[in-house]
Amino acid sequence: MAIEVRIPTILRNYTGGAKAVSAEGATLEELISNLESSHPGIKERLVDQGSLRRFVNVYLNDEDVRFLSGLGTPVSDGDTVTVLPAVAGG
Amino acid sequence: MLSISQELVDKIVAHARADHPDEACGVIAGRGGVPERFIPMENAERSPTFYRFDSMEQFRVWREMDDRDEEPVVIYHSHTATEAYPSRTDVSYASEPDAHYVLVSTRDENEVEFRSYRIVDGVITEEEVRFLP
Numbered sequence: 001m002a003i004e005v006r007i008p009t010i011l012r013n014y015t016g017g018a019k020a021v022s023a024e025g026a027t028l029e030e031l032i033s034n035l036e037s038s039h040p041g042i043k044e045r046l047v048d049q050g051s052l053r054r055f056v057n058v059y060l061n062d063e064d065v066r067f068l069s070g071l072g073t074p075v076s077d078g079d080t081v082t083v084l085p086a087v088a089g090g
Numbered sequence: 091m092l093s094i095s096q097e098l099v100d101k102i103v104a105h106a107r108a109d110h111p112d113e114a115c116g117v118i119a120g121r122g123g124v125p126e127r128f129i130p131m132e133n134a135e136r137s138p139t140f141y142r143f144d145s146m147e148q149f150r151v152w153r154e155m156d157d158r159d160e161e162p163v164v165i166y167h168s169h170t171a172t173e174a175y176p177s178r179t180d181v182s183y184a185s186e187p188d189a190h191y192v193l194v195s196t197r198d199e200n201e202v203e204f205r206s207y208r209i210v211d212g213v214i215t216e217e218e219v220r221f222l223p
Binding site: 008009010055057059062064066082084085086087088089090 | 115117131135139140141142143145146148149152165167176177178179180183184185186187188
C-alpha cells in the first residue's frame with residue numbers, strides 16, 4: 001500500500017531533496033511514523049506532543065486534515081498527502 | 091536584490107491600505123525568481139498584529155503554482171502600526187527559504203515603507219529593492 005507524500009522545500013533536507021516520497025499506513029499517524037523510519041527527524045517537524053504542529057498544514061487529497069480527524073484520519077492506497085508549512089507571522 | 095515592477099508594488103500597497111488597520115498578506119508568483127502574478131490572500135486571522143493564510147486557499151494557490159511551474163517569489167504582508175521590519179513571529183514562521191519576504195508599513199497615512207528581506211534559518215537579511223517601470 002503506497003501513499004504519495006508531497007514534501008515542502010523546507011523539509012526536503014530530510015528526503016534527500018525529493019519533492020515527493022511514498023509511505024504506508026492506515027492512518028495519518030501511522031503514515032508519519034512510517035515516514036520517520038525512512039526519513040529520520042521528519043516526524044518532529046510535523047507532530048508535537050501527539051498532535052499536528054499548529055503551523056504545519058497537512059492535506060489528504062484536497063482536504064485539510066484538521067477538518068477531518070487530524071492524525072487519526074484514515075488514509076489508503078492511492079491517496080496523496082500534502083504538507084505545507086503555514087504562511088504566517090505578526 | 092529584489093527586482094519588481096512598479097505595477098506589482100502598487101498592487102501590494104493598495105491591498106495593504108485597503109485592509110488597514112488589519113494586516114494584509116499575499117504572494118507574487120513567478121518563474122526563475124521573477125515576480126509576475128499578484129495573488130492577494132485572505133488574512134484568516136483578520137488581525138492588526140498577526141496574519142495567517144487561510145489553509146484551504148493556500149492549498150489551492152500552491153497547487154496552482156505547482157501546475158504552472160511557478161514558485162512563491164514574493165511573500166508579502168503589512169505591519170499597520172510598526173516599521174516594515176520582520177517581527178520575531180515573522181522570523182519563527184518563515185518557511186520559504188527561497189522567497190523574498192516583503193514588508194509594507196501602513197502606519198503613516200501619506201508615506202509608505204516597502205522593504206524586502208531573506209529569512210533563512212532564523213536569520214534576517216535585508217536586500218535592496220529595484221523598482222522596474
